[in-house]
Amino acid sequence: MGAFIVRRMLQMLLVLFVISLFTFVVMRAVPGGPFSSEKSLPPRTLAQLEAKYNLDEPLVMQYIHYIGDIAIPHITENRLENSVLNDYLINIYIPVVDRTFRWMNFGPSYKSVSQTVNSIIKDTLPVSATLGIGALLVALVIGVPAGIIAALNRNSRWDYIAMGVSIVGVSIPVIVLGPVLRYVFGVQLKWLPPTGWGGIEHIIMPAFALGFAESARLARLTRASLLQVLNEDYIRTARAKGLAERVVVGLHALKNAMLPVVTTIGPLFAFLITGSFVAELVFGIPGLGKFFVTSITNRDYPVIMGTTLLLGFLVIVANLIVDVVYVWLDPRIKYD
Amino acid sequence: MTSNLKRSTAAAAIPGLNAETKPESLWRSSVQRLTRNRSAVVGLAIILLTILVAVFAPQLAPMDYKTQVLSDANTAPRWVTQVFPVMRPADDGGYVKINETYLLGADRLGRDLFSRIIYGTRVSLMVAFVGPLVALIVGLTLGLVSGYVGGWVDNVIMRFTDIMYAFPTLLLVILLMSFFRSSLGNVEPGTFAFQVGELDRASGGMLFIFIGVGLTSWMQTARLTRGQVLFVREQEYITAARAIGSPTWPILTRHILPNILGPIVVAETLTIPRYISFEAFLSFIGLGVNPPTPSWGAMISEGAGAISTYPNQAIFPALALFLVMFSFNFLGDGLRDALDPRMRGIE
């Protein structure tokens, strides 16, 4: 198992490299540049900006420099010039040589001029992650029990209610649910602040708006999977042995039924914590999703690259965890 | 239909082996079981009806979907204002002009909402079919191979899936669109790019939505399928089938596929609104269908901006979406039950 994880981590580096290359090529092939605006910059102004951000080099060199800034560790002076061009994620002081070890510079933002990709992610990822975990909790707390109840009482009233609600949830896009929640609870009832970020009262509405649809998905997936497992031979055997229904369901069936659910949760988690553009816009949340989507429309190249790599990293780690959980849930699965 | 009792009396035959001796009957009995499931039949009926609506939209719609009567913009019939109390009628100190010509009201440009919903069925149904189709063709195949063959093949396929997961699809859609929407670019007639652009225009701008949906749809299916295969692969009847030397392909299609389809079909039907939301999101950022072509996603995302003033403009298309979703889910459940070999003989 340990060797498996190590191997996957190494493969992750390769995958991230391919993602970065793909994204770089597509990003630079798209028309429009980071400095386009309604009042477009005169050529001489553009030239200065391109020189500042090394955009005047050949594309290949730009990519090599970009990857180099991230991958290659630097040993530098302890105090660097205060520039958005040298903001490293990892800075470790080495006392012996009185210099500093620096690693992973993801570059500056072209649009938020005093920000770097590192500083944007440091500011926004905790926000998005908090919201994402909230949404995931909503999804799990509502979805999984609803699915179990529906499966155990198949074709009963409870089944229909649980599934009916879940279809409602999955059919209402966040873009409708969000403003409706904001209007009802924020404007009319004034129970919660309509927008903003900071306290627990700010998390409730967006987490619900994001989590409700996912809870519906999880509920139905849990139900379907549990129904399938309940028909397995070993469950029948367990029942035949006269084990209590609660033990049969709780111990045997549920554990196996969680497999598809876990598969879904992995990437879902990665997506939720990297932020939702729509929810952040509707509820005025300073999260990563907003920066990611606007970086694409702004052609803010380093921010596009940085957020894509972050998403890639999280997806890969989440999927790795899913694979490990598979083995735990079903010991018959082996990775060679 | 409390099935606990019936399930315990079900035949204890090993389903996989059963299926191998009489392979055709598996699918035929599936169809029989599906048609016996009342809610699934209702779902199927509604979907077929929706398809008919899409096909015969010009005959069914009371008005043209693109004719604007600017002076009628945002008007609504009285019953709508009664359903949505926010919409106080103008003759009652409010702001909504009453106009009974439009069944569900008129949109912000004075176009009939009802007719636009009817025409919008076309784009939305296409999206609802294209997404799962790509997901099943690409995702299911890759997942099956990956999970069953394992080893380095599994590894390569799954890492590719990881790459596509993380890749910003939005960027690719923008690129393709700016490249192919040729009437604005420098594309010569007769070239490939020009023809793709023409195709897009002929479809009212749907082509790139399909590409976007297709690109994002299959990864989850692939991973889910692989997970299911990993689980089923180690079951006794599969090991048995392998032990007696059955070739790979029949094992995949006869033993594994029927046993894993349930959660996958359910997951796919549940993902349909995500495709439609993606279409709405593309419209939201300006990469959707060309106006005035209506689509539910675009109508919902446009209406959402006015939800506290004219809720009918977002809620009615959302209701249409809800109805179709409901049908797809009923059908999905029915399919799941019908395709599950272990459910045979239960009904």
Add this chain to the structure above:
Amino acid sequence: MKRRTLQYSRFLALLLVFALMVGVVSAQGDRKVLVDAGNAVGASDVPTLDPSLATDTSSIQVLIETNPGLTRINEVTLETEPSMATWTVSDDGLVYTFSIMPEVPWVKYNAETDAVEQVLDENGNVRYVTAEDFAYGIRRSIGGQLGSYYGGIMASWVVNGDAVYAGELPVEELGVEVLDTYTLQITASKPAAFLSTIFGMWQAYAQPAWVIEEYGDFWYEPESFQGYGPFTLKEWIHGESITIIKNPFWPGTENIPVPALDEVKMMVLEASAALANFEAGAADVSIVPLSDIDRIQADPVLSEAYYVGPGSCTYIYGINTAKPPLDDARVRQALSMSINRQALIDNVTKGGQQPAFFFARPSLAAAPHQEDYPEYVLGEDVEVARELLQSYLDERGITLDQMEPITLAHNESEGHARIAQAIQQMWTEALGITVEIQTQEWAVYLETIKSDDAPQVFRYGWCLDYPDAHNFLFDVFDSQVRELGINWNNEDAAEFDSLVEQAMVEPDMQTRTDLYAQAENLLTNKDAAIIPIYYYTSLNLTQPWVQRTHSQFGQEYFEKWDIDLSARP
């Protein structure tokens, strides 16, 4: 009995919670904190607070309060008035001498003490804003090789500016001279009526050299930011809000009084989220989402808070005059004449905008008013439009069906889409032509409309940098600087160039206005290379307890605002 006690204690607990909440509110309540959901709206973040790099309205809104310029624009009259300095101009109109207000200290917000403090120099003396600080700001914008957009604009007006901007001359050669501590002299490269305005813009604000040298690219983050205006920067939560706090050391002048507000918190919000905050009472000022105007106007409370005033931009459709059938002026005129602008405003844009037939807004200095020059106004007339189109078709000997299809392009936004679809229908109804609408993603769109292969008809808007007709007619359409792909290169275009270039240096206001009117005639009437559609209005909602001014140029002067605490709930 026991049950009653329980209920009673529950009630007490509830009361306690309420008391705490009220306590929190009143702790803020005795300070005048304005929550503004109207001036940083839409952006994902305020991009920068570097005066040399600022180009967008939200950045400039903050800077205009923290670092006032030498001169500034009156928000109502749009005239240029003294700000940090008074000035004299030499007889040839080239040498501007600014006398800067003495002993205005640089200040900084200290988060630990929660107070604004004066900045001391290395000797422990208070640092005052000097001519040197202004000269530093100007030199940095023009000669700093920073890629400063407005530095580039200003460069062409200052002696040696262009060469310094290009790095061909050292920055000392720039026509900016410090005569003494509080006297600054700027020598212009050519005279113009609006130079005092340009020298008062943000790229020419005073900048703290000592901070910039120490903190580099991060100098304007709240930890290091220094200002001197009526407010200074307190807090900046990227992507959420930016807060400015009253500067107690601001002396107050006739034009820039001591602020009554203690703080202004500008929220970065999308329009409907801003309105939701306003309706919930969580914001004092809000912008107005287009879709909600009907409800706002009918609502007894909201309609009282609703304000419509002149805006700062013009909305137009540009035409690529090289693409048939729009290569003929008659077709272009027909398109312009068959738009019912008032119907568009009443039913689609709704914000009380003014129908436009000229490009330059009438509120600008030297801009001709369309009602004063009726002979230059194309006007609206569907009958004439049909005749024009028919005569074009007859001349080519084709029918309407044989005419090339017309594409109308706009960048994606709900508002532009509505306008385009309404105009598409107007053209179809009036002229029988079919128009295809194409939308493009913003950055792609900009590239498209600035190429020679621009779509036949495309949306464009222009907002003022400084309130002079020159900023519209010369800066957008003179062939030296023109970027829009209208391909307008005939002799009328050459005459247009000479008219706006003549008006640039002409001292007499009436003569300038006449020259601009003739230029408008060529651009919008005779050649109809663009179709002006409407002049923007500025719409906002203000709570009844806020006393305010309404600016006509895009930024507000918060030092003239106040909150009536007794009226605030």
